[in-house]
Structure formats: structure tokens, C-alpha cells
Amino acid sequence: MSNIKVTVQPPTPVTVIPETGAAVIAAANARAASEASEAAKLAAEAAAIRAESVPLTNDAIMADVAKDPASQFGVQLNATIGEKVQPVANDVVATAVTAQDIPGKVATATGAAITDANIPALVDEAAGPAVTAEATEQLPALVTAEVALRVPPAVDTAITGADIPGKVAIALAAQAGKILQGTGMPNGVVTAGVGTLYVDTATTMGASVWRKATGTGNTGWTVMEGDTGWRTLTSWDSAGVVSGAPLVAGMTPTPGSAGFIRIIRTNNDVGPVISGATFTASTSYIDLPAGFGPTNPQRKTLVALGTLALSCSLNSARLFIDNIPAGTATGTAYGASASWVTNRDWPTTLPGTAA
Structure with missing residues (x-):
């Protein structure tokens, strides 16, 4: 244990000399106060050193004593361990x-x-x-x-390598007639049950996949996937020379402009387009080829590529354009189109020429 001795000197006595005056007295008092403050600081530092060093010293002393089994502390420690720990160990281990x-x-x-x-x-x-x-x-x-x-058992009899062809044949037989393949259109030719699919490898008239919708004979086939492509019904050059079907009354080529009338069917959707024509009357029409007419008579709007939309009506064979506004018919060129849905039989021949 460290021993620290601190000596505190008493304040230096102040002798008052009357003749030195108040200044001398003030200086002496200030010096005495400074010496007292320094003494207090030293005392605080000594106390802190003692507080820190005493526990460490005690710990070191106890450790040294514990190392000596003959010391009073060592004897007491062993007795306590034997009394408290051994019974617990015996109970656990037996x-x-x-x-x-x-x-x-x-x-x-x-x-x-x-x-x-x-x-x-x-x-x-x-x-x-x-x-x-x-x-x-x-x-x-x-x-x-x-x-x-x-x-x-997964099957009624064991399957060997030799059985596989037969099993495959049975599976195919169960699907027999569900998907057929051939060349040409099936209507009037291929007999099958409802739900059967037929693939035309030649894509005749633009139709490649058919489905048997009704009946048990060779009719009732409808197209599931088909596209005729754009077909040009009538066309003209910039000199006004017309090819294909002649233009009907109320429509004429626009001078100096080539034009055409075309139509397309994709599955069950039909759409015509008119380009470079001039309407010369308040009404006109387009003849619709077989397989391109609407399911039911209806009215449509022929949407112009310019600023004019024309009213039209449909039946199975003709698209009527009517109510062409007065003053805009003669000399007015239009490029216009419309569309509708059809359930007509797929055309057995394609109209006009491929665009």
C-alpha cells in the first residue's frame, strides 16, 4: 500500500503596518488565499490516489493468500468448496x-x-x-x-419394352379423328365428328386451320385460322385507266391520281379500303365478293383518311355509301375504310388480284 504524506503549510501571518496603508493589506490577503487554494488542491489529489490504489493492493494481497492452502483464507476457501460443491456433484453423478x-x-x-x-x-x-x-x-x-x-398397381398388367408400341397405339387410337391433316379445303370432302381439327397443309384460299363445328358428315367446317391478304377489286392509274371490276355510278377516279378498291378477310373480320376516288353523286356502293359480306345487315361509318366520314349500310352482297354531303361530292377525293364481322363460309375462290 502506498503511503502519501501531504504537509500543508499554514498561511503566512500578516503583520499589519499601519503606515503601509490599505494596498499592503490587500496584497497580503491575496497571497494567503492563493496558498490556501493550492493546499486544498494537493489534498484532493492525494485522496484520489488513495481511492485508486487501495482496492488494487487489497486484491493482490488476497490473491497471494489464496495460493497458500495453509493460510487462513486458503483453509476457509477449501472448506467452503467441500461443503457447497461436492454434494451437488454427488447428486448429479451418483x-x-x-x-x-x-x-x-x-x-x-x-x-x-x-x-x-x-x-x-x-x-x-x-x-x-x-x-x-x-x-x-x-x-x-x-x-x-x-x-x-x-x-x-398403376396398370392392370406390367409394362415391358415390348408393350410400349401397343400402349402408344392405344393412346393414339383414343385421339383418332381429333386432329386431321390433308391438302385442300375440308368442306364437302372430310367427314369427322364435332370438335375435330383439320390442318390444310396447302393453306388453300388463305385458310390453314379448320374446326368441325356442326354435323357428323363432311360439312359444317369453319375456319379458325385464315387470311386472304389484301385483294384488289378495282384499280386505276393516274390517267384514269381502270383495271378489274368497273367503277359503279357515283364514283370515278380522281384526275391525275392512281387509286384502288381493296378488301381483306382475316378469320371472321372483313375490311375494305377506297383510295383516290372521287364521288360524283350523293350515293354510291361497292359490290362485296362471296364470303366477305356481314353476318347481318348493318350500318357502318366509312372513315375517310381526310376530314370526311361517310355513312354506309351493308347487306350480304353490297356496301352502300350514302348521304354524301352536297358540295363535297363532285371533285372530292377520298381514301376511306370500314370493318365488320362475318360468319359467311370461307370463299372458295379469292376475288380480284393479290395486292
Whole structure:
């Protein structure tokens, strides 16, 4: 333990000399106050050093004493450990187990002493009947019986490599007639049940996939995938020379401008387009080829590419353009189009020429 001695000097006495005046007295008082403050600071530092060093010193002393079993502290420590710890250890362990004890412990647990001679018998008792060389001959039958109990058969008979073609044939037979393939349109030619699909490898008249919608004979086929492409019904050059179907009354080529009338069917959607024509009357029309007419008569709007939209009506064979505004008919060029849905039979011939 460190011993620190601090000596505090008493303040220096002040002798008052009357003749020195108040200034001398003030200076003496200030010096005395400074010396007192310094003494207090030293005392505080000494106290802090003692507070820090005393616990460390005590710890070191106790550690040294504990190392000596003969010391009073060591004797007391051992007595306390023996009194408090040993009973707890005895309760947990009960008795020490050595290598020599293990067979006896196992025998107590199993009910019979275990030796090299009786290990196979104990294993057989735990696992079931002993398996001998002779018993291995029974394994295939045992496995087959167990599988039969645990795994329900997926098919009524076992399938071998030789059976596969036959099984495939049965599966295909079940689907027979559902998808057919040929060349040409099936209507009036191919007999099948409702729901059957027919693929025309030649894409005749633009139709490639058909579906049997009604009946059991060779009719009732409808197109599921078909596209006629744009077909030019009438065309003219910039000199006004017309090719194809002649223009009807009320429509004429626009001078100096080439033009055409075209139509297309994609599956069940139909649309015409008129370009470079001049309407010369308040009404006009376009003849619709077979397979391009609407399902039902209806009215549509012929949408102009310019600023004019024309009213029109439809029946199965003709698109009527009417109510062309007065003053805009003669000399007015239009490029216009419309569209509608049809359930008409797919055309057996395509109109006009391919655009």
C-alpha cells in the first residue's frame, strides 16, 4: 500500500503596518488565499490516489493468500468448496462410471449381460428374425409381396419394352379423328365428328386451320385460322385507266391520281379500303365478293383518311355509301375504310388480284 504524506503549510501571518496603508493589506490577503487554494488542491489529489490504489493492493494481497492452502483464507476457501460443491456433484453423478462398469450398466438396461457371444442374438431380437444365407433366397419373394401390399398397381398388367408400341397405339387410337391433316379445303370432302381439327397443309384460299363445328358428315367446317391478304377489286392509274371490276355510278377516279378498291378477310373480320376516288353523286356502293359480306345487315361509318366520314349500310352482297354531303361530292377525293364481322363460309375462290 502506498503511503502519501501531504504537509500543508499554514498561511503566512500578516503583520499589519499601519503606515503601509490599505494596498499592503490587500496584497497580503491575496497571497494567503492563493496558498490556501493550492493546499486544498494537493489534498484532493492525494485522496484520489488513495481511492485508486487501495482496492488494487487489497486484491493482490488476497490473491497471494489464496495460493497458500495453509493460510487462513486458503483453509476457509477449501472448506467452503467441500461443503457447497461436492454434494451437488454427488447428486448429479451418483456414482462414478468406469470402463469396467459399462457391461454391467448395459446389462442392467437390457436385462442381460452383453458379451461377444450374445451380441448377434441381441441384434436379432431387436431387428427381428436372424437373416441367414438360406433366407437370402427368399428375399425376392418377400420384396415382391411387400411391394404388392404397399404400392397399388398403376396398370392392370406390367409394362415391358415390348408393350410400349401397343400402349402408344392405344393412346393414339383414343385421339383418332381429333386432329386431321390433308391438302385442300375440308368442306364437302372430310367427314369427322364435332370438335375435330383439320390442318390444310396447302393453306388453300388463305385458310390453314379448320374446326368441325356442326354435323357428323363432311360439312359444317369453319375456319379458325385464315387470311386472304389484301385483294384488289378495282384499280386505276393516274390517267384514269381502270383495271378489274368497273367503277359503279357515283364514283370515278380522281384526275391525275392512281387509286384502288381493296378488301381483306382475316378469320371472321372483313375490311375494305377506297383510295383516290372521287364521288360524283350523293350515293354510291361497292359490290362485296362471296364470303366477305356481314353476318347481318348493318350500318357502318366509312372513315375517310381526310376530314370526311361517310355513312354506309351493308347487306350480304353490297356496301352502300350514302348521304354524301352536297358540295363535297363532285371533285372530292377520298381514301376511306370500314370493318365488320362475318360468319359467311370461307370463299372458295379469292376475288380480284393479290395486292
